[in-house]
Amino acid sequence: MTKSADQEHVSPSSSFPAYVFNGPAQVAIRTRTNDQPRYVDTRLSVWTWYDGGLPLKIDWSTLNLSPALKEIAKGFVAYALGKYAPTTAFKASGVFARLAESDISTKFPWAQQELITTIKSWWGFRESIIFFRTFYRWALYRGFLGFDKVTYLALKEIKTKNLDPYARIFLSQSGLELDEEIRLLQHIDRHIQTDDWSELQFNIMLHLGFELGPRAIQFHSLDVADFEVIEIDDLEKYYTLWLPMAKKVGQRRPERRPRKITTQLGNKIAKHISEIQCRFGSGCTPLFVSLTGDRLTVIEIGAGIKHELREAGIDKPNQVTMLLRHHLGQGLADQGTPADVIAELLGHNSTVPAQAYVTATPNIARIKEKALGKSPAFQRIMRSLLTGEVVQRRDTTPEREVRGVIDTQYIGDIGACALPIHTHCPYNPVYACYTCKKFHPFADGRHEQVREALQRETQRFIDTAEHAGDLSHNRPLAQHQATILAVSATIERCQQHKKDDADDAV
Template sequence: MREQIQTEQSTPLFTHEQLNWIKSTELPSRVFLKSATEFDDQFLYFHNDWRFRYSGENKSIPFSKGKHFRDLPPETIKLIKIISLKYIEENSASVVDAFATGLAMTFADISSVTRDNLLAKLHALVAKEKRNHADNSQFYYTLFALRKLDRLKFFKSTDGKEDLEELLLELPRPRNSNWGVYQNLDMVIPEEVCLIIENGVQRWASKLTPSLKTKEEKIAHLKKIKNVVNLDKLRDCVTTGIVYYVGSRPVQLGKMAGGDFVIDTMNEHGSRFSILVPYAKKSKLTIERIRVAIPEELGRLVMLYMRLANIGKEDALLPQKSTSNKPVNDAIKRMLLLFSPKEIQKAVKNKDYELPVYTASLFRHNVGHSMAMNGASAIEIAYVLGQSSLVVANKYIAATPDMADIREQALGRNPVFKNMIVLMLTGNLVHSSKWTGRRVAGSIGGKLHYHLGGCDYEEEICPFSQGRACHGCLYFKPFTDGKHHDVLDSFNDELAEVRNVADDTATVNHPLLKELTRRKQHVIQVIARIEMAEAKEGN
């Protein structure tokens, strides 16, 4: 009893519920470092002090006797470890030592761990007159911790039920030249997760709904699909796709009927689909449904799901449950695992890695943030999200940094952007003389590129853009003697042309800039990996 009283008195930061939450949360013995290279430690072992090698450096977090940790009670140290683990699972481990230090400084400056106190700390960091780079880092590390603790229901007994992301829209961000470095931290959904979902939906649509011309072919394919498709997994895929592309709340998904799915056009050249989204909150001035276009790939999957599940126009699109939040969020979690690379699935199965949790609410805010970043008006954002007023939509726009910063990142001038070239590696490297499978080629920058690598995708038809999308594809096997620098030059040529068009037309947010930059980054990653492999063989 005496030890319990001393513990509670020595940790005024936490409530009784929070102390129990920290105590009941078990840390694993190790965690898989998903972005580790051949020269890094593949696992981080959770001893009292964390020590590992990553990105060519020996990393250390001295939890036991470090300057910023030695005066903190053990419960606070464990909470920092829990949040740091979540950070590693979602980001590169290269700065987790600075991340843990930043959290220690934040917890040392607040009287109790509540949403209000952490928000106040963020405001104080922004308002600091002589703010430096370390303060900016502490801001974004604290922001990540606040979001993570809120998602883990850490503040359940001490804070109100206001949506945290709406409160964060009113929080000014630090102004500094390195804003692009922190963009993914400030994005609700990391760009890598968005890419996994987009590629996953496209891959499933290509496999399950191929382009067939005759009625006989379509009937035969549907008969074949009925015997092999898992309807529950297909429903999860449809649910995740609608949440990701439309930003629908679970309660809106629960109100959707089969008749809300609309086939706008369908011919030999392609199809167009839209979905009628009900308002989650009604007002006297709103209409019953809003019509939002969805990608063709998602539309074909929804159509297949409705046929296999025998859903009519008056039937509910998804099964009716007592609550809509948990089934939707569970579907997203299961689908992210299925869409993830095999090494991530293996690490999850072996309990070496815990897949980050992203809820439907976070995807909704991601849609609003992304639209604001691309120059959408408040009316457009409110319409797509099904909002009956422009209040929240205006906050998304107000929270968007200067377009000059976005353009700077799109041009790829940021040195950190250029150095982050090994975070997302593609398939196994192979010499062209040893590859016997299908080879890829494609036109980029007005030039035909070949001798790039092989493809081990199980279908003959590429669901993506062959050649152009290969370097970022999980099925691509880059040739170590491939002509990857020629592809990089062509992407640079295309970027130059798009920038010239954007400048001549005064288009601040050209839609191709971001996509071309991402494709260019994938090529740089492959080139870097080949150089690393050659250097290792030379040694």
């Protein structure tokens, strides 16, 4: 009769059987490269694994958890290491460090109300709540004592801090301005001394970031073998880079997809490979290496690219590789690239982030606005088609003020309606006002708030329409886009009105 890997025994301090983690001794993890450890030794008190060239650890001996809970936690982390990406497994293990600092760390099995109160106190730590729920469900489904369905359902009801992962893309332009792009290209094209291979390496990264927008972990995972040269004849060469995908769910090894690169970048990479193999031997497999020939970590890559950006006169806080990535995504959207193509080029799992680029701050519309705005004829047309005259709030009676709800948000203080008081308007307030001659916008009205609310609601429409397969011919989306442009034009009119008033006062 064989002994199971995970055993149960009666704990001397309790009256119920306690789970004991007894294996497997080595857990296979999802590695991104061939030169990092592929297993985690669970027989040690400190479990260590790697991702992006950085060690990720959990020291069980330092965690103030009850012995029974610690054994169950080991089982869950072993499960997470086999199921999730290395970084995700590390985040999942972090929930036990948070538990160890709480009042219930040694009180397992937990009293339901005490557990719920503790987890609710984590409201600002969204990932911790999500991973704890995942842990609790995992233990519940395996029948471990101390876990029950009623408590799990109560955990599911706990609210977490709302997080929109694409809010920065949607609400602000996070790429490069035109003058910054010019400086960046000049920096990429600069002459580099042939003996300074390290500087050439980071120049290649900057160039590659501009062309393909990879994440730092993708830079880290690139191998020499991922670079492919197709030579038609002595004068014509084509270059392909097999870029490892960073966020593909459920894959044991990163999928690599072919990406065409320019001849200029291809020539640089070919020269770089020749140099590093001359320095470190033909067995040097990473594409980007340190001065000792080791694969660069994601931190070293980020620091190097940030230095290059600063040298180019671009210094934006907390944005390095993602700055170039957002710039590429927004640039593709501005040129009319479909969302599914953007998603494919950037390696997204869905088209939702690509839609954020498409609808974020419509540069095409803004460019057209600015170009047409210089035309006096266009200005007269806009004035006749849009709202009535811009007015001051103090000159309007409260009964005439326009109020309404956009994206479940109440919005007032935007303008006044010229219809007789108590007359019912047949159109939807706020939505229809910015294309109505009866609407008189306040010079200092909250028009920016209206535009932001419309943009958020538009993104929600896009998400719904995408699931329904009705994205290309969607009238509400077209109507919202027209309204957003009308609000933008009103904002410019109000700014000009305030400027004229200031000039008259002088």
